[in-house]
Amino acid sequence: MRAARLTAPGTLELVDVPVPTAGPGEVLLGVGAVGACHSDLHILDAPGGFPTPITLGHEIAGRVEALGPGVTGWTPGEAAAVYGIIGCGHCRACLRGLENQCRTVPVGGIGISRDGGLADYVVVPASHLLKIGDLEMTQAAPLTDAGLTPYHAIELSRPSLRPGTCCVVIGIGGLGHMAIRILAATTAVTVVAVDSNEEALALASRMGAQHTVRAGQDAVDQIRRIVGPPPDGADVVLDFVGVDSTLTLARSVVSAGGQLMLVGLGGGGLTLQTGAGPVPVPLETTARIPFWGTRAELQEVVALAQQGLVKAEVHAFPLTDVVEVYDKLRRGEIHGRAVLVP
Ligand SMILES: [Zn+2]
Ligand SMILES: [Zn+2]
Structure with a gap:
Protein backbone atom coordinates (compact mmCIF):
# COMPACT_ATOMS: atom_id res chain seq x y z
CA MET A 1 0.00 0.00 0.00
CA ARG A 2 1.00 3.64 -0.28
CA ALA A 3 2.07 5.56 2.84
CA ALA A 4 3.39 9.10 3.33
CA ARG A 5 6.31 8.55 5.67
CA LEU A 6 8.78 10.69 7.53
CA THR A 7 11.83 8.79 6.26
CA ALA A 8 14.47 11.13 7.69
CA PRO A 9 14.23 14.35 9.71
CA GLY A 10 12.55 16.89 7.42
CA THR A 11 11.79 14.38 4.62
CA LEU A 12 8.23 13.32 3.78
CA GLU A 13 7.96 10.69 1.02
CA LEU A 14 5.16 8.62 -0.49
CA VAL A 15 6.50 5.05 -0.39
CA ASP A 16 5.24 1.48 -0.75
CA VAL A 17 4.91 -0.56 2.44
CA PRO A 18 3.12 -3.80 3.36
CA VAL A 19 -0.51 -3.53 4.54
CA PRO A 20 -0.31 -3.74 8.36
CA THR A 21 -2.10 -6.42 10.38
CA ALA A 22 -4.47 -5.65 13.26
CA GLY A 23 -3.19 -7.16 16.52
CA PRO A 24 -5.28 -8.07 19.58
CA GLY A 25 -7.75 -5.27 20.33
CA GLU A 26 -6.93 -3.43 17.11
CA VAL A 27 -8.78 -2.69 13.89
CA LEU A 28 -7.47 -2.36 10.33
CA LEU A 29 -9.12 0.71 8.86
CA GLY A 30 -9.30 1.56 5.16
CA VAL A 31 -8.51 5.28 5.22
CA GLY A 32 -11.31 7.38 3.72
CA ALA A 33 -9.77 10.78 4.37
CA VAL A 34 -6.95 12.26 6.44
CA GLY A 35 -6.36 15.90 7.33
CA ALA A 36 -3.09 17.74 6.70
CA CYS A 37 -2.26 19.47 9.99
CA HIS A 38 0.25 22.19 10.85
CA SER A 39 1.48 19.94 13.67
CA ASP A 40 2.83 17.60 10.98
CA LEU A 41 5.06 20.48 9.86
CA HIS A 42 6.29 20.81 13.47
CA ILE A 43 7.09 17.06 13.40
CA LEU A 44 8.86 17.45 10.03
CA ASP A 45 10.84 20.41 11.34
CA ALA A 46 11.53 19.04 14.85
CA PRO A 47 15.05 20.25 15.70
CA GLY A 48 16.12 17.01 17.41
CA GLY A 49 14.46 14.97 14.69
CA PHE A 50 11.62 12.51 15.22
CA PRO A 51 12.00 8.73 15.38
CA THR A 52 11.93 7.55 11.74
CA PRO A 53 10.50 6.03 9.67
CA ILE A 54 6.89 6.74 10.66
CA THR A 55 3.70 7.27 8.66
CA LEU A 56 2.25 10.68 9.51
CA GLY A 57 -1.45 11.64 9.63
CA HIS A 58 -3.35 11.98 12.91
CA GLU A 59 -6.72 13.28 11.63
CA ILE A 60 -8.38 10.17 10.25
CA ALA A 61 -11.74 8.80 9.14
CA GLY A 62 -12.23 5.49 7.38
CA ARG A 63 -14.05 2.20 7.08
CA VAL A 64 -13.42 -0.93 9.12
CA GLU A 65 -11.59 -3.43 6.93
CA ALA A 66 -10.66 -6.20 9.40
CA LEU A 67 -10.88 -6.87 13.13
CA GLY A 68 -7.96 -8.07 15.25
CA PRO A 69 -8.41 -10.86 17.81
CA GLY A 70 -10.86 -10.03 20.61
CA VAL A 71 -12.49 -6.98 18.96
CA THR A 72 -16.27 -6.76 19.24
CA GLY A 73 -18.80 -4.04 18.43
CA TRP A 74 -17.60 -3.34 14.89
CA THR A 75 -18.37 -4.91 11.54
CA PRO A 76 -16.37 -4.61 8.31
CA GLY A 77 -17.55 -1.69 6.19
CA GLU A 78 -18.63 0.48 9.16
CA ALA A 79 -17.56 4.12 9.06
CA ALA A 80 -15.49 5.53 11.92
CA ALA A 81 -13.50 8.54 13.05
CA VAL A 82 -10.26 8.00 14.94
CA TYR A 83 -9.49 9.52 18.34
CA GLY A 84 -5.81 10.19 17.79
CA ILE A 85 -4.32 10.44 21.28
CA ILE A 86 -2.66 7.35 22.72
CA GLY A 87 -2.41 7.66 26.50
CA CYS A 88 -1.09 4.96 28.81
CA GLY A 89 -4.65 4.10 29.87
CA HIS A 90 -3.84 3.65 33.56
CA CYS A 91 -2.40 6.88 34.98
CA ARG A 92 -4.46 9.31 37.11
CA ALA A 93 -5.35 11.46 34.06
CA CYS A 94 -6.16 8.60 31.67
CA LEU A 95 -8.43 7.01 34.29
CA ARG A 96 -10.40 10.26 34.35
CA GLY A 97 -10.74 10.19 30.55
CA LEU A 98 -8.11 12.91 30.10
CA GLU A 99 -5.71 11.10 27.81
CA ASN A 100 -4.67 14.52 26.52
CA GLN A 101 -3.07 15.02 29.98
CA CYS A 102 -1.51 11.54 30.24
CA ARG A 103 1.15 11.54 32.98
CA THR A 104 3.14 8.68 31.42
CA VAL A 105 3.20 9.12 27.63
CA PRO A 106 4.22 12.63 26.54
CA VAL A 107 2.19 13.45 23.38
CA GLY A 108 1.54 9.91 22.19
CA GLY A 109 -0.68 9.56 19.17
CA ILE A 110 -1.58 7.81 15.95
CA GLY A 111 0.61 9.42 13.29
CA ILE A 112 2.84 10.84 16.04
CA SER A 113 4.24 7.95 18.08
CA ARG A 114 2.95 5.11 15.86
CA ASP A 115 2.03 4.85 12.17
CA GLY A 116 -0.77 7.19 11.13
CA GLY A 117 -3.37 7.61 8.44
CA LEU A 118 -1.55 9.17 5.47
CA ALA A 119 -1.82 5.76 3.81
CA ASP A 120 -4.28 3.38 2.21
CA TYR A 121 -4.70 1.54 5.54
CA VAL A 122 -3.97 2.20 9.20
CA VAL A 123 -4.15 0.01 12.31
CA VAL A 124 -5.73 1.66 15.37
CA PRO A 125 -6.85 0.43 18.79
CA ALA A 126 -10.57 -0.43 18.55
CA SER A 127 -11.11 1.70 21.67
CA HIS A 128 -10.07 4.77 19.63
CA LEU A 129 -12.83 4.46 17.01
CA LEU A 130 -16.08 6.42 17.05
CA LYS A 131 -19.05 5.63 14.86
CA ILE A 132 -19.87 8.43 12.39
CA GLY A 133 -22.90 7.04 10.55
CA ASP A 134 -23.21 8.57 7.09
CA LEU A 135 -21.01 11.65 7.64
CA GLU A 136 -18.83 12.30 4.62
CA MET A 137 -15.26 11.04 5.14
CA THR A 138 -13.75 14.38 4.10
CA GLN A 139 -15.91 16.14 6.72
CA ALA A 140 -15.39 13.53 9.45
CA ALA A 141 -11.59 13.46 9.31
CA PRO A 142 -11.06 17.15 10.25
CA LEU A 143 -13.42 16.77 13.21
CA THR A 144 -10.84 14.62 15.03
CA ASP A 145 -8.33 17.44 15.46
CA ALA A 146 -9.27 20.66 13.62
CA GLY A 147 -12.70 20.29 15.22
CA ILE A 289 -2.49 25.62 27.24
CA PRO A 290 -5.24 23.27 26.03
CA PHE A 291 -4.13 20.19 24.15
CA TRP A 292 -6.26 18.29 21.59
CA GLY A 293 -9.31 16.97 23.52
CA THR A 294 -11.02 14.00 25.09
CA ARG A 295 -12.86 11.07 23.54
CA ALA A 296 -16.17 12.29 24.99
CA GLU A 297 -15.62 15.72 23.41
CA LEU A 298 -14.93 14.09 20.03
CA GLN A 299 -18.28 12.35 20.27
CA GLU A 300 -19.89 15.76 20.87
CA VAL A 301 -18.12 17.34 17.89
CA VAL A 302 -19.30 14.47 15.70
CA ALA A 303 -22.85 15.08 16.98
CA LEU A 304 -22.61 18.78 16.07
CA ALA A 305 -21.52 17.80 12.55
CA GLN A 306 -24.25 15.19 12.21
CA GLN A 307 -26.82 17.86 13.06
CA GLY A 308 -25.35 20.12 10.39
CA LEU A 309 -24.18 22.74 12.91
CA VAL A 310 -20.46 22.36 12.24
CA LYS A 311 -18.93 21.96 8.80
CA ALA A 312 -15.29 22.35 7.89
CA GLU A 313 -14.10 24.28 4.83
CA VAL A 314 -12.42 21.34 3.13
CA HIS A 315 -10.07 21.16 0.17
CA ALA A 316 -9.67 17.53 -0.93
CA PHE A 317 -6.58 16.22 -2.73
CA PRO A 318 -5.52 12.71 -3.82
CA LEU A 319 -2.91 11.04 -1.59
CA THR A 320 -0.42 11.26 -4.47
CA ASP A 321 -0.35 15.06 -3.94
CA VAL A 322 0.74 14.70 -0.30
CA VAL A 323 4.18 16.34 -0.52
CA GLU A 324 2.82 19.28 -2.53
CA VAL A 325 -0.10 19.74 -0.11
CA TYR A 326 2.26 20.11 2.86
CA ASP A 327 4.30 22.61 0.84
CA LYS A 328 1.11 24.59 0.20
CA LEU A 329 0.28 24.42 3.92
CA ARG A 330 3.74 25.71 4.78
CA ARG A 331 3.35 28.61 2.33
CA GLY A 332 0.00 29.56 3.90
CA GLU A 333 -1.92 28.74 0.71
CA ILE A 334 -4.53 26.48 2.37
CA HIS A 335 -7.56 28.33 3.75
CA GLY A 336 -9.62 25.91 5.79
CA ARG A 337 -8.49 22.27 5.97
CA ALA A 338 -6.64 20.29 3.32
CA VAL A 339 -7.70 16.65 3.33
CA LEU A 340 -5.98 13.81 1.49
CA VAL A 341 -8.08 11.03 0.02
CA PRO A 342 -6.29 7.70 -0.58
ZN1 LIG B 1 -3.08 18.20 14.35
ZN1 LIG C 1 -1.91 7.96 31.04
Whole structure:
Protein backbone atom coordinates (compact mmCIF):
# COMPACT_ATOMS: atom_id res chain seq x y z
CA MET A 1 0.00 0.00 0.00
CA ARG A 2 1.00 3.64 -0.28
CA ALA A 3 2.07 5.56 2.84
CA ALA A 4 3.39 9.10 3.33
CA ARG A 5 6.31 8.55 5.67
CA LEU A 6 8.78 10.69 7.53
CA THR A 7 11.83 8.79 6.26
CA ALA A 8 14.47 11.13 7.69
CA PRO A 9 14.23 14.35 9.71
CA GLY A 10 12.55 16.89 7.42
CA THR A 11 11.79 14.38 4.62
CA LEU A 12 8.23 13.32 3.78
CA GLU A 13 7.96 10.69 1.02
CA LEU A 14 5.16 8.62 -0.49
CA VAL A 15 6.50 5.05 -0.39
CA ASP A 16 5.24 1.48 -0.75
CA VAL A 17 4.91 -0.56 2.44
CA PRO A 18 3.12 -3.80 3.36
CA VAL A 19 -0.51 -3.53 4.54
CA PRO A 20 -0.31 -3.74 8.36
CA THR A 21 -2.10 -6.42 10.38
CA ALA A 22 -4.47 -5.65 13.26
CA GLY A 23 -3.19 -7.16 16.52
CA PRO A 24 -5.28 -8.07 19.58
CA GLY A 25 -7.75 -5.27 20.33
CA GLU A 26 -6.93 -3.43 17.11
CA VAL A 27 -8.78 -2.69 13.89
CA LEU A 28 -7.47 -2.36 10.33
CA LEU A 29 -9.12 0.71 8.86
CA GLY A 30 -9.30 1.56 5.16
CA VAL A 31 -8.51 5.28 5.22
CA GLY A 32 -11.31 7.38 3.72
CA ALA A 33 -9.77 10.78 4.37
CA VAL A 34 -6.95 12.26 6.44
CA GLY A 35 -6.36 15.90 7.33
CA ALA A 36 -3.09 17.74 6.70
CA CYS A 37 -2.26 19.47 9.99
CA HIS A 38 0.25 22.19 10.85
CA SER A 39 1.48 19.94 13.67
CA ASP A 40 2.83 17.60 10.98
CA LEU A 41 5.06 20.48 9.86
CA HIS A 42 6.29 20.81 13.47
CA ILE A 43 7.09 17.06 13.40
CA LEU A 44 8.86 17.45 10.03
CA ASP A 45 10.84 20.41 11.34
CA ALA A 46 11.53 19.04 14.85
CA PRO A 47 15.05 20.25 15.70
CA GLY A 48 16.12 17.01 17.41
CA GLY A 49 14.46 14.97 14.69
CA PHE A 50 11.62 12.51 15.22
CA PRO A 51 12.00 8.73 15.38
CA THR A 52 11.93 7.55 11.74
CA PRO A 53 10.50 6.03 9.67
CA ILE A 54 6.89 6.74 10.66
CA THR A 55 3.70 7.27 8.66
CA LEU A 56 2.25 10.68 9.51
CA GLY A 57 -1.45 11.64 9.63
CA HIS A 58 -3.35 11.98 12.91
CA GLU A 59 -6.72 13.28 11.63
CA ILE A 60 -8.38 10.17 10.25
CA ALA A 61 -11.74 8.80 9.14
CA GLY A 62 -12.23 5.49 7.38
CA ARG A 63 -14.05 2.20 7.08
CA VAL A 64 -13.42 -0.93 9.12
CA GLU A 65 -11.59 -3.43 6.93
CA ALA A 66 -10.66 -6.20 9.40
CA LEU A 67 -10.88 -6.87 13.13
CA GLY A 68 -7.96 -8.07 15.25
CA PRO A 69 -8.41 -10.86 17.81
CA GLY A 70 -10.86 -10.03 20.61
CA VAL A 71 -12.49 -6.98 18.96
CA THR A 72 -16.27 -6.76 19.24
CA GLY A 73 -18.80 -4.04 18.43
CA TRP A 74 -17.60 -3.34 14.89
CA THR A 75 -18.37 -4.91 11.54
CA PRO A 76 -16.37 -4.61 8.31
CA GLY A 77 -17.55 -1.69 6.19
CA GLU A 78 -18.63 0.48 9.16
CA ALA A 79 -17.56 4.12 9.06
CA ALA A 80 -15.49 5.53 11.92
CA ALA A 81 -13.50 8.54 13.05
CA VAL A 82 -10.26 8.00 14.94
CA TYR A 83 -9.49 9.52 18.34
CA GLY A 84 -5.81 10.19 17.79
CA ILE A 85 -4.32 10.44 21.28
CA ILE A 86 -2.66 7.35 22.72
CA GLY A 87 -2.41 7.66 26.50
CA CYS A 88 -1.09 4.96 28.81
CA GLY A 89 -4.65 4.10 29.87
CA HIS A 90 -3.84 3.65 33.56
CA CYS A 91 -2.40 6.88 34.98
CA ARG A 92 -4.46 9.31 37.11
CA ALA A 93 -5.35 11.46 34.06
CA CYS A 94 -6.16 8.60 31.67
CA LEU A 95 -8.43 7.01 34.29
CA ARG A 96 -10.40 10.26 34.35
CA GLY A 97 -10.74 10.19 30.55
CA LEU A 98 -8.11 12.91 30.10
CA GLU A 99 -5.71 11.10 27.81
CA ASN A 100 -4.67 14.52 26.52
CA GLN A 101 -3.07 15.02 29.98
CA CYS A 102 -1.51 11.54 30.24
CA ARG A 103 1.15 11.54 32.98
CA THR A 104 3.14 8.68 31.42
CA VAL A 105 3.20 9.12 27.63
CA PRO A 106 4.22 12.63 26.54
CA VAL A 107 2.19 13.45 23.38
CA GLY A 108 1.54 9.91 22.19
CA GLY A 109 -0.68 9.56 19.17
CA ILE A 110 -1.58 7.81 15.95
CA GLY A 111 0.61 9.42 13.29
CA ILE A 112 2.84 10.84 16.04
CA SER A 113 4.24 7.95 18.08
CA ARG A 114 2.95 5.11 15.86
CA ASP A 115 2.03 4.85 12.17
CA GLY A 116 -0.77 7.19 11.13
CA GLY A 117 -3.37 7.61 8.44
CA LEU A 118 -1.55 9.17 5.47
CA ALA A 119 -1.82 5.76 3.81
CA ASP A 120 -4.28 3.38 2.21
CA TYR A 121 -4.70 1.54 5.54
CA VAL A 122 -3.97 2.20 9.20
CA VAL A 123 -4.15 0.01 12.31
CA VAL A 124 -5.73 1.66 15.37
CA PRO A 125 -6.85 0.43 18.79
CA ALA A 126 -10.57 -0.43 18.55
CA SER A 127 -11.11 1.70 21.67
CA HIS A 128 -10.07 4.77 19.63
CA LEU A 129 -12.83 4.46 17.01
CA LEU A 130 -16.08 6.42 17.05
CA LYS A 131 -19.05 5.63 14.86
CA ILE A 132 -19.87 8.43 12.39
CA GLY A 133 -22.90 7.04 10.55
CA ASP A 134 -23.21 8.57 7.09
CA LEU A 135 -21.01 11.65 7.64
CA GLU A 136 -18.83 12.30 4.62
CA MET A 137 -15.26 11.04 5.14
CA THR A 138 -13.75 14.38 4.10
CA GLN A 139 -15.91 16.14 6.72
CA ALA A 140 -15.39 13.53 9.45
CA ALA A 141 -11.59 13.46 9.31
CA PRO A 142 -11.06 17.15 10.25
CA LEU A 143 -13.42 16.77 13.21
CA THR A 144 -10.84 14.62 15.03
CA ASP A 145 -8.33 17.44 15.46
CA ALA A 146 -9.27 20.66 13.62
CA GLY A 147 -12.70 20.29 15.22
CA LEU A 148 -11.84 18.59 18.50
CA THR A 149 -8.97 20.87 19.54
CA PRO A 150 -10.94 24.15 19.37
CA TYR A 151 -13.99 22.42 20.83
CA HIS A 152 -11.91 21.38 23.87
CA ALA A 153 -10.52 24.92 24.28
CA ILE A 154 -14.06 26.32 24.01
CA GLU A 155 -15.37 23.76 26.51
CA LEU A 156 -12.67 24.79 29.01
CA SER A 157 -13.55 28.46 28.63
CA ARG A 158 -17.30 27.98 28.31
CA PRO A 159 -18.14 29.50 31.73
CA SER A 160 -16.71 32.80 30.39
CA LEU A 161 -18.49 32.59 27.03
CA ARG A 162 -21.70 34.15 28.31
CA PRO A 163 -24.22 35.56 25.83
CA GLY A 164 -23.16 39.07 24.82
CA THR A 165 -19.49 38.63 25.73
CA CYS A 166 -16.64 38.79 23.25
CA CYS A 167 -14.20 36.13 22.04
CA VAL A 168 -11.12 36.99 19.98
CA VAL A 169 -9.87 34.19 17.70
CA ILE A 170 -6.30 34.62 16.46
CA GLY A 171 -5.16 32.59 13.43
CA ILE A 172 -7.90 31.49 11.03
CA GLY A 173 -6.39 28.26 9.71
CA GLY A 174 -7.59 24.67 9.97
CA LEU A 175 -8.38 24.97 13.68
CA GLY A 176 -9.27 28.65 13.85
CA HIS A 177 -12.01 28.50 11.23
CA MET A 178 -13.57 25.54 13.05
CA ALA A 179 -13.37 27.46 16.35
CA ILE A 180 -15.48 30.23 14.83
CA ARG A 181 -18.02 27.73 13.49
CA ILE A 182 -18.26 26.01 16.90
CA LEU A 183 -18.62 29.35 18.71
CA ALA A 184 -21.37 30.36 16.27
CA ALA A 185 -23.15 27.02 16.76
CA THR A 186 -22.91 26.74 20.54
CA THR A 187 -22.72 30.28 21.99
CA ALA A 188 -24.14 33.79 21.63
CA VAL A 189 -20.80 35.59 21.87
CA THR A 190 -19.44 38.24 19.52
CA VAL A 191 -16.52 36.76 17.59
CA VAL A 192 -13.56 38.90 16.47
CA ALA A 193 -11.30 37.05 14.01
CA VAL A 194 -7.65 38.07 13.56
CA ASP A 195 -5.35 36.95 10.76
CA SER A 196 -2.69 38.43 8.50
CA ASN A 197 -4.35 37.08 5.37
CA GLU A 198 -7.43 38.56 3.67
CA GLU A 199 -8.67 35.20 2.35
CA ALA A 200 -8.50 33.74 5.86
CA LEU A 201 -10.52 36.70 7.18
CA ALA A 202 -13.13 36.21 4.44
CA LEU A 203 -13.39 32.56 5.53
CA ALA A 204 -13.82 33.75 9.15
CA SER A 205 -16.78 35.89 8.10
CA ARG A 206 -18.37 32.96 6.26
CA MET A 207 -17.93 30.81 9.40
CA GLY A 208 -19.79 33.37 11.51
CA ALA A 209 -17.32 35.96 12.84
CA GLN A 210 -19.01 39.36 13.34
CA HIS A 211 -15.73 41.31 13.09
CA THR A 212 -12.47 40.70 11.23
CA VAL A 213 -9.18 42.41 12.02
CA ARG A 214 -6.00 42.31 9.93
CA ALA A 215 -3.01 41.41 12.14
CA GLY A 216 -0.48 44.23 12.38
CA GLN A 217 0.42 47.52 14.04
CA ASP A 218 -3.10 48.76 14.73
CA ALA A 219 -4.76 45.40 15.48
CA VAL A 220 -4.94 46.15 19.22
CA ASP A 221 -6.60 49.54 18.58
CA GLN A 222 -9.11 47.98 16.17
CA ILE A 223 -10.02 45.24 18.66
CA ARG A 224 -10.20 47.75 21.53
CA ARG A 225 -12.78 49.75 19.56
CA ILE A 226 -14.94 46.59 19.64
CA VAL A 227 -14.25 45.27 23.15
CA GLY A 228 -13.78 48.55 25.02
CA PRO A 229 -10.87 49.99 27.02
CA PRO A 230 -9.02 48.12 29.80
CA PRO A 231 -9.78 46.64 32.25
CA ASP A 232 -12.66 45.58 29.99
CA GLY A 233 -11.83 43.53 26.91
CA ALA A 234 -12.30 40.11 25.38
CA ASP A 235 -13.59 37.59 27.92
CA VAL A 236 -11.80 34.80 26.02
CA VAL A 237 -8.90 34.91 23.57
CA LEU A 238 -8.17 31.76 21.57
CA ASP A 239 -4.67 31.95 20.09
CA PHE A 240 -4.19 29.30 17.39
CA VAL A 241 -0.75 30.58 16.41
CA GLY A 242 1.19 30.92 19.66
CA VAL A 243 4.15 33.06 18.59
CA ASP A 244 5.44 36.07 20.54
CA SER A 245 3.48 38.63 18.50
CA THR A 246 0.13 36.80 18.84
CA LEU A 247 0.65 36.19 22.57
CA THR A 248 1.37 39.90 23.02
CA LEU A 249 -1.80 40.73 21.08
CA ALA A 250 -3.76 38.22 23.18
CA ARG A 251 -2.74 39.69 26.52
CA SER A 252 -3.23 43.23 25.18
CA VAL A 253 -6.94 42.68 24.51
CA VAL A 254 -8.06 40.19 27.18
CA SER A 255 -10.33 41.54 29.90
CA ALA A 256 -9.70 41.51 33.63
CA GLY A 257 -10.81 38.07 34.76
CA GLY A 258 -10.58 36.84 31.16
CA GLN A 259 -9.19 33.64 29.76
CA LEU A 260 -6.15 33.27 27.51
CA MET A 261 -6.27 29.93 25.69
CA LEU A 262 -2.91 29.27 24.08
CA VAL A 263 -3.65 26.54 21.57
CA GLY A 264 -1.08 27.16 18.82
CA LEU A 265 2.30 25.49 19.25
CA GLY A 266 4.26 28.36 17.72
CA GLY A 267 6.90 28.39 20.44
CA GLY A 268 6.18 31.91 21.70
CA GLY A 269 6.51 33.02 25.33
CA LEU A 270 4.03 34.74 27.60
CA THR A 271 5.40 36.60 30.61
CA LEU A 272 2.99 36.49 33.50
CA GLN A 273 3.79 39.78 35.13
CA THR A 274 2.08 41.08 38.24
CA GLY A 275 1.37 44.76 38.79
CA ALA A 276 2.59 47.50 36.44
CA GLY A 277 4.59 46.85 33.27
CA PRO A 278 4.46 47.64 29.57
CA VAL A 279 1.74 45.05 28.81
CA PRO A 280 0.69 43.47 32.10
CA VAL A 281 -1.63 40.52 31.99
CA PRO A 282 -4.87 41.88 33.52
CA LEU A 283 -5.79 40.93 37.06
CA GLU A 284 -7.71 37.69 37.60
CA THR A 285 -6.80 36.49 34.09
CA THR A 286 -6.32 32.77 33.54
CA ALA A 287 -3.85 31.43 30.97
CA ARG A 288 -4.17 27.85 29.84
CA ILE A 289 -2.49 25.62 27.24
CA PRO A 290 -5.24 23.27 26.03
CA PHE A 291 -4.13 20.19 24.15
CA TRP A 292 -6.26 18.29 21.59
CA GLY A 293 -9.31 16.97 23.52
CA THR A 294 -11.02 14.00 25.09
CA ARG A 295 -12.86 11.07 23.54
CA ALA A 296 -16.17 12.29 24.99
CA GLU A 297 -15.62 15.72 23.41
CA LEU A 298 -14.93 14.09 20.03
CA GLN A 299 -18.28 12.35 20.27
CA GLU A 300 -19.89 15.76 20.87
CA VAL A 301 -18.12 17.34 17.89
CA VAL A 302 -19.30 14.47 15.70
CA ALA A 303 -22.85 15.08 16.98
CA LEU A 304 -22.61 18.78 16.07
CA ALA A 305 -21.52 17.80 12.55
CA GLN A 306 -24.25 15.19 12.21
CA GLN A 307 -26.82 17.86 13.06
CA GLY A 308 -25.35 20.12 10.39
CA LEU A 309 -24.18 22.74 12.91
CA VAL A 310 -20.46 22.36 12.24
CA LYS A 311 -18.93 21.96 8.80
CA ALA A 312 -15.29 22.35 7.89
CA GLU A 313 -14.10 24.28 4.83
CA VAL A 314 -12.42 21.34 3.13
CA HIS A 315 -10.07 21.16 0.17
CA ALA A 316 -9.67 17.53 -0.93
CA PHE A 317 -6.58 16.22 -2.73
CA PRO A 318 -5.52 12.71 -3.82
CA LEU A 319 -2.91 11.04 -1.59
CA THR A 320 -0.42 11.26 -4.47
CA ASP A 321 -0.35 15.06 -3.94
CA VAL A 322 0.74 14.70 -0.30
CA VAL A 323 4.18 16.34 -0.52
CA GLU A 324 2.82 19.28 -2.53
CA VAL A 325 -0.10 19.74 -0.11
CA TYR A 326 2.26 20.11 2.86
CA ASP A 327 4.30 22.61 0.84
CA LYS A 328 1.11 24.59 0.20
CA LEU A 329 0.28 24.42 3.92
CA ARG A 330 3.74 25.71 4.78
CA ARG A 331 3.35 28.61 2.33
CA GLY A 332 0.00 29.56 3.90
CA GLU A 333 -1.92 28.74 0.71
CA ILE A 334 -4.53 26.48 2.37
CA HIS A 335 -7.56 28.33 3.75
CA GLY A 336 -9.62 25.91 5.79
CA ARG A 337 -8.49 22.27 5.97
CA ALA A 338 -6.64 20.29 3.32
CA VAL A 339 -7.70 16.65 3.33
CA LEU A 340 -5.98 13.81 1.49
CA VAL A 341 -8.08 11.03 0.02
CA PRO A 342 -6.29 7.70 -0.58
ZN1 LIG B 1 -3.08 18.20 14.35
ZN1 LIG C 1 -1.91 7.96 31.04
